[in-house]
Amino acid sequence: MAFADELKKLIGKGKQAAAQNSDKIEQAVDKAADFADKKTGGKYAQQIDKVQDAAKKAIPDK
Template identity: 40%
Template sequence: MGLDDLKNKAKDMIGQHGDKVDEGVERAGQFADDKTGGKHSEHIDKGEDKLKEGLRNFGDQQQ
């Protein structure tokens, strides 16, 4: 299995399970927010939004 195969599988998984991906990003953001004591909540939220958008775009790309 080459790198292109892994990339295509990732695109398929993100495209099919976007809701689960979003949930994972939110959980990771919440973890980071907890670890920083809420000091960087605004930045973490912005990062979550950008990551979700980027992953959706990656998952929607046609080969």
């Protein structure tokens, strides 16, 4: 039970850190999507946009 409790604490801290830095994380997601789109020559733009949107939705709000 102690391991599960520690894991829950770590997850909580991770969510809190992500929420505090949500702007930076969104910028990183945008930058990664732009990079992938550029490297693929726009061939997979729709798929990249879908992944980008999903990643942004996964970021906790402040």
